[in-house]
Amino acid sequence: MKVTCHCGNIQITASYTPNEVANCNCSICRRYSASWAYYSPKDVEVLFTKEKSVFYIWGDEEVEFHRCNLCGCITHYITTPKCDKEITAINMRMAECSILDNIPVRKIDGAIY
Numbered sequence: 001m002k003v004t005c006h007c008g009n010i011q012i013t014a015s016y017t018p019n020e021v022a023n024c025n026c027s028i029c030r031r032y033s034a035s036w037a038y039y040s041p042k043d044v045e046v047l048f049t050k051e052k053s054v055f056y057i058w059g060d061e062e063v064e065f066h067r068c069n070l071c072g073c074i075t076h077y078i079t080t081p082k083c084d085k086e087i088t089a090i091n092m093r094m095a096e097c098s099i100l101d102n103i104p105v106r107k108i109d110g111a112i113y
């Protein structure tokens with residue numbers, strides 16, 4: 001499965017299509033309006049054509065939220081060594097509708113964060 005940001009600079013390939021996506025209502029996910037698919041980092045490849053992604057990190061600094069520096073789309077997040085899990089999450093809003101529309105959505109109540 002492959003997704004891209006709007007301008008095509010950031011290209012993400014995952015070794016399989018997710019069974020579900022997660023919509024979280026925490027302070028950052030609700031602002032990004034992201035739909036996350038969680039992967040082991042080894043199952044995901046992130047490439048760029050013009051500029052590498054830039055990221056935002058906050059709070060306990062366990063997660064880097066990456067975006068395209070050209071078109072601004074939030075493409076993925078990765079966990080940092082401060083996190084006890086290794087996760088790469090793809091923002092499935094970058095996927096074509098034909099993919100995203102067929103994946104069930106799970107709501108996560110992360111609002112305490």
Ligand SMILES: [Zn+2]
Pocket residue numbers: 005006007008009010068069070071072073
């Ligand atoms: Zn872009």
